[in-house]
Amino acid sequence: xxxxxxxxxxxxxxxxxxxxxxxxxxxxxxxxxxxxxxxxxxxxxxxxxxxxxxxxxxxxxxxxxxxxxxxxxxxxxxxxxxxxxxxxxxxxxxxxxxxxxxxxxxxxxxxxxxxxxxxxxxxxxxxxxxxxxxxxxxxxxxxxxxxxxxxxxxxxxxxxxxxxxxxxxxxxxxxxxxxxxxxxxxxxxxxxxxxxxxxxxxxxxxxxxxxxxxxxxxxxxxxxxxxxxxxxxxxxxxxxxxxxxxxxxxxxxxxxxxxxxxxxxxxxxxxxxxxxxxxxxxxxxx
Amino acid sequence: xxxxxxxxxxxxxxxxxxxxxxxxxxxxxxxxxxxxxxxxxxxxxxxxxxxxxxxxxxxxxxxxxxxxxxxxxxxxxxxxxxxxxxxxxxxxxxxxxxxxxxxxxxxxxxxxxxxxxxxxxxxxxxxxxxxxxxxxxxxxxxxxxxxxxxxxxxxxxxxxxxxxxxxxxxxxxxxxxxxxxxxxxxxxxxxxxxxxxxxxxxxxxxxxxxxxxxxxxxxxxxxxxxxxxxxxxxxxxxxxxxxxxx
Numbered sequence: 001x002x003x004x005x006x007x008x009x010x011x012x013x014x015x016x017x018x019x020x021x022x023x024x025x026x027x028x029x030x031x032x033x034x035x036x037x038x039x040x041x042x043x044x045x046x047x048x049x050x051x052x053x054x055x056x057x058x059x060x061x062x063x064x065x066x067x068x069x070x071x072x073x074x075x076x077x078x079x080x081x082x083x084x085x086x087x088x089x090x091x092x093x094x095x096x097x098x099x100x101x102x103x104x105x106x107x108x109x110x111x112x113x114x115x116x117x118x119x120x121x122x123x124x125x126x127x128x129x130x131x132x133x134x135x136x137x138x139x140x141x142x143x144x145x146x147x148x149x150x151x152x153x154x155x156x157x158x159x160x161x162x163x164x165x166x167x168x169x170x171x172x173x174x175x176x177x178x179x180x181x182x183x184x185x186x187x188x189x190x191x192x193x194x195x196x197x198x199x200x201x202x203x204x205x206x207x208x209x210x211x212x213x214x215x216x217x218x219x220x221x222x223x224x225x226x227x228x229x230x231x232x233x234x235x236x237x238x239x240x241x242x243x244x245x246x247x248x249x250x251x252x253x254x255x256x257x258x259x260x261x262x263x264x265x266x267x268x269x270x271x272x273x274x275x276x277x278x279x280x281x282x283x284x285x286x
Numbered sequence: 287x288x289x290x291x292x293x294x295x296x297x298x299x300x301x302x303x304x305x306x307x308x309x310x311x312x313x314x315x316x317x318x319x320x321x322x323x324x325x326x327x328x329x330x331x332x333x334x335x336x337x338x339x340x341x342x343x344x345x346x347x348x349x350x351x352x353x354x355x356x357x358x359x360x361x362x363x364x365x366x367x368x369x370x371x372x373x374x375x376x377x378x379x380x381x382x383x384x385x386x387x388x389x390x391x392x393x394x395x396x397x398x399x400x401x402x403x404x405x406x407x408x409x410x411x412x413x414x415x416x417x418x419x420x421x422x423x424x425x426x427x428x429x430x431x432x433x434x435x436x437x438x439x440x441x442x443x444x445x446x447x448x449x450x451x452x453x454x455x456x457x458x459x460x461x462x463x464x465x466x467x468x469x470x471x472x473x474x475x476x477x478x479x480x481x482x483x484x485x486x487x488x489x490x491x492x493x494x495x496x497x498x499x500x501x502x503x504x505x506x507x508x509x510x511x512x513x514x515x516x517x518x519x520x521x522x523x524x525x526x527x528x529x530x531x532x
Contacts, residue, residue, distance in 0.1 A: 051410065052410070054408075054409035054410055055407070055409040055410030055411045062345075062404070062412070062414075063345070063347065063404060063412040063413055063414050064351075064411040064412050064413060105306055116306065117306075120309055120313075121306075121309050121310060121313050122306040122309050122310070123306075125313075125525075126408065126409065126526075127521075127524060127525030127526045128313050128321075128525060130408070130526070130527070131313075131321040131322065131324070131525070132313070132321060134324050134325075134328060134532065135320060135321050135324040138324060138327065216406075216410075217332060217531060217532040218338065218404075218406045218490065218491055218492055218493060218530075218531060219332040219333065219334060219335075219491055219492065219531025219532055220332055220531075220532070221338065221339065221404075221406075222334070222335060222336040222337055222338045222339075222490070222491045222531075223332065223333075223335040223336045224336075225336070225339045228339075234404065234406060234412050235411075235412055238410060
């Protein structure tokens with residue numbers, strides 16, 4: 001990207017003249033939303049695992065149905081020794097000490113799907129897990145909505161939404177990341193893979209995880225039964241909700257890798273102060 | 287400086303993950319009021335709209351999962367079971383003009399509704415049952431609630447290990463919902479003791495703990511805070527939401 005392109009972007013005119021090689025990339029709403037997402041994701045994943053522990057299985061059906069179980073955690077005694085198990089699509093793995101039979105947050109181990117270090121609160125506490133989860137679900141929803149409105153107004157959304165013309169550039173960009181190609185394909189502020197990731201997270205993962213979460217509520221089911229039916233019923237929605245969490249964690253890990261490998265301090269600074277230094281990594285991460 | 291900020295935020299994130307005492311102090315400290323206040327927002331937004339989905343006969347769980355506290359084993363309840371609940375009376379009193387004392391026959395005569403609905407437990411599981419009984423609103427109307435009545439409180443026969451009685455409450459809006467049922471039958475048979483015989487509440491628009499089993503008395507009140515732990519129900523007193531539509 002060139003500085004002249006930068007100058008033509010909305011609002012950049014009201015900023016101080018950027019110093020050579022610097023660009024004001026992230027507005028205050030985007031930065032606030034970003035860090036609120038980070039915090040909300042941490043709290044929602046941990047309190048979500050706490051809630052999950054109360055019924056540590058997922059069924060691809062409306063009501064609970066062991067015949068349609070896709071994931072289950074359990075504990076049993078084998079020769080007097082407790083064993084934790086994880087069953088995925090009928091395949092049972094021994095996961096003692098990590099899943100199924102694990103840290104209970106009270107100084108020992110108990111039958112528990114996810115360990116206390118990964119849940120909020122730590123020890124078994126469904127009531128408070130729900131309090132955390134339902135509070136931060138609002139934080140996530142409001143942050144996503146505020147970001148989308150602000151990004152649409154600033155024009156950022158136009159820069160990061162994946163377009164059909166980006167599709168042929170996805171693979172060349174991946175080859176560049178694999179170091180099998182010298183130059184990234186030509187692109188704007190965000191490269192095609194970044195656009196794909198941000199588009200999927202903003203317009204699929206975030207809305208879907210909120211909607212599947214809502215359908216777990218009997219009050220929402222009565223008000224909008226079509227929504228629950230869309231996901232295959234309440235238990236199926238619970239499975240989708242869990243899968244979306246796993247996908248978001250997957251996205252987070254890739255995102256973190258890109259932050260670290262494409263100029264960590266520059267990336268961090270731009271998401272804290274808004275200013276991004278142009279250089280060798282411009283447009284390749286995170 | 288930015289580095290320090292980053293390191294500090296990373297460390298606090300790690301701390302939140304690893305350190306139980308941080309999680310505990312956040313859950314129970316001043317921040318708790320924020321966590322609790324969300325309930326009002328959820329109630330305002332979701333409320334009690336529409337009708338819960340009703341299912342087909344073939345969707346019914348014939349072996350409906352037993353949940354809640356242990357089936358009462360005190361002499362009063364076991365005596366009622368032995369007598370086939372002929373001695374059972376449901377009292378409807380409190381802020382009403384005409385207190386009622388109803389036999390099971392009175393209840394069956396008062397109204398008749400059958401609904402196949404899904405029971406959603408706060409733990410996360412769901413089961414489908416065929417419930418038959420009398421709409422709660424019909425029974426409350428017989429007692430003629432006074433204008434000051436805002437909630438109905440369900441006093442139950444069951445108690446936990448420490449002797450604390452189960453109870454629940456609904457506001458009169460939820461109580462008047464057409465699917466809020468005083469159930470007498472489950473899956474075409476009178477309720478058995480494990481499923482809340484002889485009368486239980488069944489409110490499919492809220493989580494399972496609202497559907498109190500073994501109901502012995504319905505009290506109309508202006509305010510439920512003087513009752514038991516003051517939060518409007520047995521599980522509410524232990525931190526669960528009073529508004530259980532979510």
